[in-house]
Amino acid sequence: MPKKIKVMLIVFCVLLVLALAGLALAGNYMVSFAIGRTSGAGNTASIVPPSEVSEEDSRAISDHWQRLAQQTKDWGETVQRESASVTSEDGLTLYAEYAENPEPSHLWLIAVHGYRGNHTHMFTLASFYGLRGYNVLLPDLRGCGESQGDYIGMGWPDRKDMLLWIDWIVRRDPEARIVLHGISMGGATVTMTAGEALPPQVRAVVEDCGYTSVWDIFGDELQVIFHLPQFPILPAASAIASLRAGYSFSEASSLNQVKKAKVPMLFIHGEKDNFVRTGMVYPLYEACPTEKKLLVVEGAGHGSSYSMDPELYFDTVFGFIAPYMQEGETK
Numbered sequence: 001m002p003k004k005i006k007v008m009l010i011v012f013c014v015l016l017v018l019a020l021a022g023l024a025l026a027g028n029y030m031v032s033f034a035i036g037r038t039s040g041a042g043n044t045a046s047i048v049p050p051s052e053v054s055e056e057d058s059r060a061i062s063d064h065w066q067r068l069a070q071q072t073k074d075w076g077e078t079v080q081r082e083s084a085s086v087t088s089e090d091g092l093t094l095y096a097e098y099a100e101n102p103e104p105s106h107l108w109l110i111a112v113h114g115y116r117g118n119h120t121h122m123f124t125l126a127s128f129y130g131l132r133g134y135n136v137l138l139p140d141l142r143g144c145g146e147s148q149g150d151y152i153g154m155g156w157p158d159r160k161d162m163l164l165w166i167d168w169i170v171r172r173d174p175e176a177r178i179v180l181h182g183i184s185m186g187g188a189t190v191t192m193t194a195g196e197a198l199p200p201q202v203r204a205v206v207e208d209c210g211y212t213s214v215w216d217i218f219g220d221e222l223q224v225i226f227h228l229p230q231f232p233i234l235p236a237a238s239a240i241a242s243l244r245a246g247y248s249f250s251e252a253s254s255l256n257q258v259k260k261a262k263v264p265m266l267f268i269h270g271e272k273d274n275f276v277r278t279g280m281v282y283p284l285y286e287a288c289p290t291e292k293k294l295l296v297v298e299g300a301g302h303g304s305s306y307s308m309d310p311e312l313y314f315d316t317v318f319g320f321i322a323p324y325m326q327e328g329e330t331k
Contacts, residue, residue: 027236031244034218034237035152037143048302049224052272057299061307068124068307075127078102086164088142090246094161095119095146096139099130106175107134107325110165114184114303116152118145125181125306128314135173139165141189151245154214155189156252162193170201177325181206181317184276184303188214188254191284194265195257203324205261206317208268209303212280214252220277258284264291266320270300270308293320 053061079099086094097119101107109129111122119138126136141158142149153161162180169176178201182190187210194205211217215238219230238249258265265288269281278296285294295316300308 026233027238027240030218030222030233030237031151031240034221035143035154035241035245037150037152049274051301052274053299053301053304057272057308060299061304064307064310068127068310071131072124072127075130076123079130084137084168086161086168088157088161088164090157092142092148094139094142094148094164096137096165098135098137099126100135101130101133103133105133105135106173106177106327107132108169108173108176108178109134109136110162110169110178110180110190111136111138112158112162112180112182112186112189113138113141113144114182114186115154116144117185120145122183122186125183128310128317129179129181132318134179137165137169141185151241152185153189153245153247154217154249154252155185155192155210155254156214156247157245158189159192159196159257162189163196163198166199166202170199174201176201177327178202179204179206179321179325181208182210183208184210186210191254191261191265192252192257194263195260198263202263204264204266204321206266206268206321207284208305209270209273209276209281210254210284211276212253212255212283214249216280217276218249255283255287259287259289261288261290264320264324266293266295266317268295268297268305268313268316270302270305271296271298272300273302275302291324 081097081099084096084098088094109126111126113119113121119140122138126138130136140147141153142161143152169178180190180193187207190205191207191210219234222228222230222234242248267281267285269278271278285292297305297308306313
């Protein structure tokens with residue numbers, strides 16, 4: 001082989017190795033940034049695009065929050081919160097708080113928080129259920145709050161964890177009638193859970209501003225934050241996540257899971273959501289084969305639908321789930 005060709009091959013191999021090493025570093029950084037428990041902590045604000053909610057609507061949300069905060073405080077004084085834990089399939093201790101209704105009730109809510117959140121972020125939503133006679137269970141998802149885990153599950157391993165919490169309720173109350181309600185990553189979590197084999201005690205699911213898949217949401221954020229295309233970094237990060245966190249971004253699909261749902265589902269999204277784009281809710285809704293309803297809240301941004309219009313939001317929620325939460329009803 002001529003010397004010139006040998007040199008070219010060596011240079012090519014060196015460049016290829018450098019390129020692969022750089023790609024691995026970039027993918028590894030994305031995994032740590034996006035789903036690492038500690039290294040990405042506090043990054044949530046930095047990855048949210050500037051809000052498109054109008055100043056008038058922002059003021060309305062702020063005004064509503066004052067009333068909602070008082071309602072949450074008043075409800076919290078009527079119940080006693082206790083802690084609970086379960087052990088995941090991969091050996092993690094997962095934490096939750098629960099509050100049983102002062103009057104005996106078989107109605108149960110599992111409220112699921114969003115990205116880098118924890119169970120306390122769901123107290124306000126839970127108060128609406130609690131005031132209607134529900135017992136409430138508020139879990140910390142893996143890698144969040146007081147639950148163990150070095151990586152956030154983005155809903156995918158969490159769907160199996162949710163089955164453990166459902167079983168926890170059923171063992172405590174075999175006559176339970178359960179609704180799952182999640183916001184943002186919690187919305188994706190309950191949607192992914194809906195695709196699993198659920199006991200008859202689970203009557204309905206409410207998903208609020210969840211994403212179609214982890215691949216889709218991280219692909220969006222890769223472009224928004226770093227102004228980079230999905231290829232080749234996202235495939236590399238997905239492969240690295242499979243090794244480090246036990247799941248790949250490509251397999252973690254709410255859209256695929258919702259096609260297998262057998263419980264009634266309510267889909268909610270803010271009309272001005274530019275974080276988990278409003279457009280993601282439509283394929284999820286269309287793919288759901290069960291009884292379903294769609295609410296797009298005008299003027300609301302990401303995760304702010306219930307604070308934008310509490311009456312519309314909760315009238316829709318309780319109006320939708322009421323027929324399925326009656327005693328004796330089954331899926």
